[in-house]
Amino acid sequence: xxxxxxxxxxxxxxxxxxxxxxxxxxxxxxxxxxxxxxxxxxxxxxxxxxxxxxxxxxxxxxxxxxxxxxxxxxxxxxxxxxxxxxxxxxxxxxxxxxxxxxxxxxxxxxxxxxxxxxxxxxxxxxxxxxxxxxxxxxxxxxxxxxxxxxxxxxxxxxxxxxxxxxxxxxxxxxxxxxxxxxxxxxxxxxxxxxxxxxxxxxxxxxxxxxxxxxxxxxxxxxxxxxxxxxxxxxxxxxxxxxxxxxxxxxxxxxxxxxxxxxxxxxxxxxxxxxxxxxxxxxxxxxxxxxxxxxxxxxxxxxxxxxxxxxxxxxxxxxxxxxxxxxxxxxxxxxxxxxxxxxxxxxxxxxxxxxxxxxxxxxxxxxxxxxxxxxxxxxxxxxxxxxxxxxxxxxxx
Amino acid sequence: xxxxxxxxxxxxxxxxxxxxxxxxxxxxxxxxxxxxxxxxxxxxxxxxxxxxxxxxxxxxxxxxxxxxxxxxxxxxxxxxxxxxxxxxxxxxxxxxxxxxxxxxxxxxxxxxxxxxxxxxxxxxxxxxxxxxxxxxxxxxxxxxxxxxxxxxxxxxxxxxxxxxxxxxxxxxxxxxxxxxxxxxxxxxxxxxxxxxxxxxxxxxxxxxxxxxxxxxxxxxxxxxxxxxxxxxxxxxxxxxxxxxxxxxxxxxxxxxxxxxxxxxxxxxxxxxxxxxxxxxxxxxxxxxxxxxxxxxxxxxxxxxxxxxxxxxxxxxxxxxxxxxxxxxxxxxxxxxxxxxxxxxxxxxxxxxxxxxxxxxxxxxxxxxxxxxxxxxxxxxxxxxxxxxxxxxxxxxxxxxxxxxxxxxxxxxxxxxxxxxxxxxxxxxxxxxxxxxxxxxxxxxxxxxxxxxxxxxxxxxxxxxxxxxxxxxxxxxxxxxxxxxxxxxxxxxxxxxxxxxxxxxxxxxxxxxxxxxxxxxxxxxxxx
Numbered sequence: 001x002x003x004x005x006x007x008x009x010x011x012x013x014x015x016x017x018x019x020x021x022x023x024x025x026x027x028x029x030x031x032x033x034x035x036x037x038x039x040x041x042x043x044x045x046x047x048x049x050x051x052x053x054x055x056x057x058x059x060x061x062x063x064x065x066x067x068x069x070x071x072x073x074x075x076x077x078x079x080x081x082x083x084x085x086x087x088x089x090x091x092x093x094x095x096x097x098x099x100x101x102x103x104x105x106x107x108x109x110x111x112x113x114x115x116x117x118x119x120x121x122x123x124x125x126x127x128x129x130x131x132x133x134x135x136x137x138x139x140x141x142x143x144x145x146x147x148x149x150x151x152x153x154x155x156x157x158x159x160x161x162x163x164x165x166x167x168x169x170x171x172x173x174x175x176x177x178x179x180x181x182x183x184x185x186x187x188x189x190x191x192x193x194x195x196x197x198x199x200x201x202x203x204x205x206x207x208x209x210x211x212x213x214x215x216x217x218x219x220x221x222x223x224x225x226x227x228x229x230x231x232x233x234x235x236x237x238x239x240x241x242x243x244x245x246x247x248x249x250x251x252x253x254x255x256x257x258x259x260x261x262x263x264x265x266x267x268x269x270x271x272x273x274x275x276x277x278x279x280x281x282x283x284x285x286x287x288x289x290x291x292x293x294x295x296x297x298x299x300x301x302x303x304x305x306x307x308x309x310x311x312x313x314x315x316x317x318x319x320x321x322x323x324x325x326x327x328x329x330x331x332x333x334x335x336x337x338x339x340x341x342x343x344x345x346x347x348x349x350x351x352x353x354x355x356x357x358x359x360x361x362x363x364x365x366x367x368x369x370x371x372x373x374x375x376x377x378x379x380x381x382x383x384x385x386x387x388x389x390x391x392x393x394x395x396x
Numbered sequence: 397x398x399x400x401x402x403x404x405x406x407x408x409x410x411x412x413x414x415x416x417x418x419x420x421x422x423x424x425x426x427x428x429x430x431x432x433x434x435x436x437x438x439x440x441x442x443x444x445x446x447x448x449x450x451x452x453x454x455x456x457x458x459x460x461x462x463x464x465x466x467x468x469x470x471x472x473x474x475x476x477x478x479x480x481x482x483x484x485x486x487x488x489x490x491x492x493x494x495x496x497x498x499x500x501x502x503x504x505x506x507x508x509x510x511x512x513x514x515x516x517x518x519x520x521x522x523x524x525x526x527x528x529x530x531x532x533x534x535x536x537x538x539x540x541x542x543x544x545x546x547x548x549x550x551x552x553x554x555x556x557x558x559x560x561x562x563x564x565x566x567x568x569x570x571x572x573x574x575x576x577x578x579x580x581x582x583x584x585x586x587x588x589x590x591x592x593x594x595x596x597x598x599x600x601x602x603x604x605x606x607x608x609x610x611x612x613x614x615x616x617x618x619x620x621x622x623x624x625x626x627x628x629x630x631x632x633x634x635x636x637x638x639x640x641x642x643x644x645x646x647x648x649x650x651x652x653x654x655x656x657x658x659x660x661x662x663x664x665x666x667x668x669x670x671x672x673x674x675x676x677x678x679x680x681x682x683x684x685x686x687x688x689x690x691x692x693x694x695x696x697x698x699x700x701x702x703x704x705x706x707x708x709x710x711x712x713x714x715x716x717x718x719x720x721x722x723x724x725x726x727x728x729x730x731x732x733x734x735x736x737x738x739x740x741x742x743x744x745x746x747x748x749x750x751x752x753x754x755x756x757x758x759x760x761x762x763x764x765x766x767x768x769x770x771x772x773x774x775x776x777x778x779x780x781x782x783x784x785x786x787x788x789x790x791x792x793x794x795x796x797x798x799x800x801x802x803x804x805x806x807x808x809x810x811x812x813x814x815x816x817x818x819x820x821x822x823x824x825x826x827x828x829x830x831x832x833x834x835x836x837x838x839x840x841x842x843x844x845x846x847x848x849x850x851x852x853x854x855x856x857x858x859x860x861x862x863x864x865x866x867x868x869x870x871x872x873x874x875x876x877x878x879x880x881x882x883x884x885x886x887x888x889x890x891x892x893x894x895x896x897x898x899x900x901x902x903x904x905x906x907x908x909x910x911x912x913x914x915x916x917x918x919x920x921x922x923x
Contacts, residue, residue, distance in 0.1 A: 034499040037480045045479055045637055046790050150790060217795025345477060347466045
C-alpha cells in the first residue's frame with residue numbers, strides 16, 4: 001500500500017479521476033481530470049504542477065564530498081560550479097548504468113543528488129576510505145515540478161529573495177515564498193521551460209496553495225504521470241526500468257546498458273580522474289558500442305495505409321505506452337522501441353529506443369511493429385534526432 | 397529595383413493563400429504573397445484592439461486544419477498549437493442548463509436529466525455521424541471530378557467515388573442522402589426529443605449560413621462541422637494558441653522558411669491578362685509585378701468579377717458567379733473583461749468556462765432568430781456561440797482578466813432599414829443584453845466591446861458581404877459546383893490564373909484544404 005506525499009491533502013482533493021499510481025511507494029496522481037488532454041497541453045501552453053516528491057534525494061557533504069561525487073558520477077563534477085546543477089548517470093564497475101539523476105552543488109563541499117532508485121548503500125559503499133557523509137534526505141524534502149512557458153511568470157509572482165530572470169538553465173537558487181525557505185532548480189523532465197522546487201515537508205501544503213492560487217491567471221493546473229510520460233518522450237528523456245534497466249536490477253547481462261548505448265555518452269568524462277566504470281567505458285569508446293539510442297518518427301502515411309486496409313483511421317491517440325515494440329530492418333529485428341506516444345502537439349507518432357549501432361544513423365529507414373485489429377503489421381519509421389520538441393524557451 | 401519577377405503570386409494572405417504559397421514554395425517556386433491589410437491572416441487574425449487583450453476578431457475555433465498540412469509544413473515548430481475545447485454548455489432561460497463534455501458518462505447523465513431516451517440516442521447519433529463524416533471526409537481530400545466530363549481523369553475519379561459510396565452499404569447511403577437534403581431540425585428530430593439538445597446540435601447546421609434550422613439543406617452544414625478532426629477524432633474542436641491569428645502566423649512563418657516573400661499593405665487592383673493568359677498583377681498603387689502563375693485566394697465574386705476584366709470570361713460563368721450565394725449572416729462581438737464571467741446556471745469558476753457556451757435554448761428560438769433575418773433585421777434574440785479564449789490560453793489577456801468571443805447569428809448583410817453603421821451599436825447592445833440574462837455580472841465587467849457587423853467583416857477582410865465561408869455551403873454550391881460548374885478544379889478560363897480560397901472545394905472553415913489542393917493542381921500544370 002503506497003503512502004501519501006506531503007502534498008496528498010491537496011492532490012487528493014483535486015484528483016477527480018481517482019487514478020493513482022504507485023511511484024516508489026507513494027501515491028502519485030496518474031491524472032487529475034477524467035481526461036489527461038488538458039493537463040498535457042497545460043505543460044506546453046501555460047504551466048503544470050507535478051508532485052515529484054517520490055524521487056530519492058541524497059546529500060553528500062564533508063571534506064572529500066567532491067572526490068566522492070566525482071568517483072560515483074560519469075560527469076566531471078569538479079566542473080560543476082556552486083549553484084550549478086548537472087545531469088549524470090552513474091555506473092557499476094563494468095561501466096553499466098545503475099541510475100541517472102541530477103547533482104546540485106549547494107556549496108563547495110555539499111551536493112544534493114536525485115535518483116530514481118534507492119542508492120544510499122551504493123553511494124556510501126563508494127565512499128569507503130573518504131571523509132564524506134552520505135545522508136538520505138528523501139523524506140526531508142518535498143518536491144514540486146513547475147513546468148511550462150508560464151512557470152517563470154508564476155514563480156516571479158510568488159518568490160522573494162531570488163533573481164529568477166537571471167537563473168539560467170541547470171542552475172539553482174535559494175529563495176523564499178511567503179517567508180519559508182526553499183531551493184529552486186531550473187530543471188525538469190518535460191523538455192520545456194521549468195523549475196523544480198525543493199522544500200521542507202512542513203511547508204509543502206502552503207507552497208502548493210500559493211502556487212495554485214497565484215498561478216490561476218497564468219493557466220496553471222496540476223498534472224499527473226500520464227502527461228509526464230508523454231512530454232518526456234517528446235523531450236527524448238529516458239525512464240529507468242522502461243528505456244533501460246539498472247545494472248543493479250538486471251537479471252541477465254544483456255539487460256544492462258552502458259551510457260553510450262542509451263544516448264548518454266555525452267555524460268561520460270573519460271579524461272577526468274578515475275571514476276567507477278571508467279576502464280570498461282574507455283575500452284567501449286575505443287571499440288565502439290553495439291547498441292545506440294535513437295528517436296523514431298513513425299510515418300503517418302504508412303499508418304494510414306495499414307489502418308486504411310481495415311477501413312479505420314490510425315488508432316494511436318491516447319497515452320504513452322511503455323510496452324516495447326520490435327524494430328526491423330530488411331525483415332530482421334535490429335532493436336526495440338521502448339517508449340512511444342502520439343504527440344498531440346506535433347501530430348506525429350514518435351518513439352525512442354535502441355538499435356544495433358549500424359542502423360542508428362539519422363535518416364535510416366526502419367520498420368516498427370504495429371498491431372492493427374489483432375494483426376501484427378509493420379509501419380515505416382525514420383531515425384530522427386531527439387528531442388522531438390525542443391522549444392527555445394527551455395534554455396533562454 | 398529588385399528582381400520583379402516571380403513564379404507565382406498569391407493574392408490574399410489568408411490561411412488558404414498562405415498554405416497555397418507554402419506548398420508552391422516547397423516545390424521550388426519563387427512565390428510572392430500580397431496582402432491588403434497590415435497583417436496576414438484574412439479572417440484568421442488575432443489583434444490587440446484593446447491594450448493587453450487579444451481578440452480573435454473573426455474566426456475563433458479550429459478543428460479541420462488538415463493534419464497533413466501541420467506535418468508537411470512543420471507548423472508546430474512555427475508555434476502552431478491547438479488547445480482542446482472540451483465542453484459545450486447551453487444555459488436555459490429557466491436557470492437550468494445542458495452540459496456536454498469529453499466525459500462520456502457525465503454527458504449522458506446530463507442529457508438524461510432532460511430526456512433519458514436522448515441520452516442513449518446521443519451515443520447512436522454520434523456513431524452514425526462518425527460514419528457519415530468518414531464517408532464524406534473522403535471527398536474533402538480529393539479534387540472534385542466533373543460528372544459531365546468525358547476526360548479520363550474525371551471518369552476515373554467518378555469511378556473511384558462511386559466505389560467509395562457504394563462501399564458504404566445501403567443504410568449509410570440512405571442516411572447520407574437524407575443528410576444532403578433534409579433540414580437540420582428534421583434530421584435531428586429523428587433522434588432527439590429534448591429541445592436544448594436539438595437546438596444546440598442544429599446550430600452547427602446554420603453557422604455561417606443564411607438559413608434557419610428548419611431550412612432544407614442545413615443538415616449537410618451540420619455534417620460539414622462534424623468533420624472537424626483533431627488527432628483522428630471527429631467532432632473535435634479546439635482553440636488555436638494565440639487565437640486563430642496564431643495559425644496564420646505559424647503558416648506564414650513556415651512559408652517564409654520555404655522562401656515565400658510576404659508583402660503586407662499591398663492591395664491588388666487587378667490581374668493582368670494578355671492573350672487569355674495571366675501575366676502578373678497590378679497593385680492599387682500602380683506597381684506591376686510579373687509572374688507565371690497568379691492565384692486568387694479571394695472569394696469567387698472578387699476572383700472573377702473584381703480582379704479581372706469581364707471581357708476575359710465567358711458569360712455563363714459570369715452569370716453563375718453573379719448568382720453565387722454569398723449572403724453574410726453573422727456578426728462578431730468581442731469583449732474585454734475585468735474579471736471572469738459568472739454564469740447564473742453554473743456559478744463560479746470551473747471547466748465549463750473553458751468550453752463553448754451556446755445560447756440556443758430551443759429550435760423555435762433559433763428559427764425565430766432566423767425569421768427576423770429573413771426580413772432584413774438582425775435577430776432580436778440571436779443565437780450566440782461564445783468562448784472565453786483567455787480561460788484556455790493565458791496569453792490572450794492579462795492574468796485574472798479575460799477576453800470573450802461571441803459569434804452572433806443572424807445579422808443579415810442587407811438590412812431592410814438603415815445601415816450597419818447606424819445599427820452597429822444596437823446590435824452590440826442586443827448581444828450584451830441577451831448574454832446578461834445568463835451572465836448576471838457581465839455588464840459590470842466589460843472594459844471594451846468590439847462589434848463586427850457583416851459590413852465591418854467585409855470592409856476589414858474583403859470577404860464579400862462578410863460571408864465567413866466565401867460562399868454558402870449549400871448543395872448547389874459544393875463539390876464540382878464550387879464555385880461554378882467546370883471551374884471547380886481551381887482553374888479559371890484564364891490560363892495560369894487560379895483560385896484557392898474557401899470559395900473552392902471543399903469549402904470554408906480553417907481547413908487549409910482548398911489552399912493545399914489548389915497547389916497540387918497548379919503544380920500539375922507547372923511542374
